[in-house]
Amino acid sequence: MSKQQPFLPVTVVNQTILEEPFGVSIQDILLKLPRGVYSVARSVTTNSILLFESHIDRLRKSDKNIFKTLSELTQDRNNLKELVLKNLQIALRKLIEINEEDQIQKKSVLIFISDRDTFSQQEKGTLNKTFLSKRLLILIHVYPIMKVPNSIKVQICGQARKQPNTKDTKWVSERKKFIEKRSIGVGEILLANKNKELTEGATSNFFIIMNSKIYTSPDNTVLCGITRKLTIKVCKKMGMKIIYKNPKIDKIDQWEEAFITSSSRLVLPIDSVLYEKEEGQLIEKTLDSPKITRNIRRNLIKQMEIESYVIDL
Template sequence: MEIIENDYYIFNEDIKGSNEFDGNFISKGKSLYEVIRIYKGIPLFFEKHIYRMINSANISNLKLPFNNEKLKDSILRLTEINKVQFGNIKVVFNFYNNECNFYCYFIKHHYPSEKDYKEGVATILFKGERKNPNAKIMDVSFREGTDKAIKNKRVFEAILVDRNGNITEGSKSNIFMVKGDCIYTSPVEDVLPGITRDIIIKVVLECGYKIKEERVNYENIKYMDGLFISGTSPKVLPINKVDTICFDSSNNSVIKEIHKSYDNYIEQYVSQFS
């Protein structure tokens, strides 16, 4: 069941009070969704999120009833009426019984602490694959399985390993691995094409490093100099442990430069948003 934050949400084109929200809709039909970070009142990388949602709809043979401007207006209206400057908004198109309903609401977010960035976070390997990794579609049972493993092991994230033993992505993030001046990440056909992932690839190249989108077997991560998580909430987050293998990722000069350059990219986007 979905749980919302703050006082108001949007259903189709109407603003409603949070007391009217029924989060059980998520278990019915098929839901396409995006989680967009609100930073200084601005929906970060809005255009890229909407492009990905349209792509998910095309892959799933579904038609979205809203255009880009109506979506942007809904997000900005919700941000303004809730008086939120920082947080995460979830936009969902729910297809059920030959109807499509639009939901837009704030969700509880967990941003890494300064300590997490300074020391890195622990992760585990999790054998599992998404049914359709390129489309962002709700898969409640898969999410429940990874969330349970994360909670039981008391770690920040679960790194997915496919049937061939290759690392794909995190349960709710993308994964990057660093060896020297080269950064490895899974091919886009194996993962959800993350918004942060795309920007980091651009940042990596601008910093003068090499990027290799190729499959890496989980047994080879012990040879890496460091790893990091990327995503809407974590941004660029160093990993200090994968199962029992330890890494000094937070002190890796390459990861530190990528982190700083990504933060600069955010500030530039906010300053130019219209």
């Protein structure tokens, strides 16, 4: 039996396939690109994307939040959608050409846009590539979804974001210092505000279950992820009450379950939380079996098929 070849990623910039595609570390990619706005989507099948329209809306919202007005790329929503789709079609066709079909059902899709005239020289990226000479930049990078564990350990050690509603590459460099502080075995960092209330993860949204209710931060205090949006919809369909309130660290002993959401991890139970109770003293809180969280995840996966957008190839 022949060994299956590794998943080969594809990078398309302004409708041109790069001969040397980027790798699988999105943080490394975004740190090298010019400043811009981005969204990370997830496929449901070979040619369908989960909540694709929501990703287009996110790009426009992030663009407006940064510059207080829409750029040339994002002014016309239909035009932006068409341009993204053209690049995405090219990427998916190439992906099918160079990979085995059963490898590419589940994948992540980075959608990045930038209008480089708005940025300082320091913000224009470090990649010495021909395409970076272009002022308007649309980049699609398709890469494998990394294997996700059954649960995750998190650590509270980051500060809540000042501009949380924006998916801006500037945040990628800012959050790096929090991620580098995490202890061994920690898979995600949780951010807290000055009142010791938890807002979101460095790369995810955050939920707790307490008194059989779902708690998550108010929409205006976090980046409202696409998977978060779908998770809330699923929880409501399950008859669960959603309370939009920042979970407090000092109530951690009352948490029944906790989980994070993101495009790559979907709904992922938290098995333990590492936090600083007193200066320099780290405490680890272990959470109970995530029965409710796993049920939410199962229902989310079912809902994904309904919410997918088919890309014509």
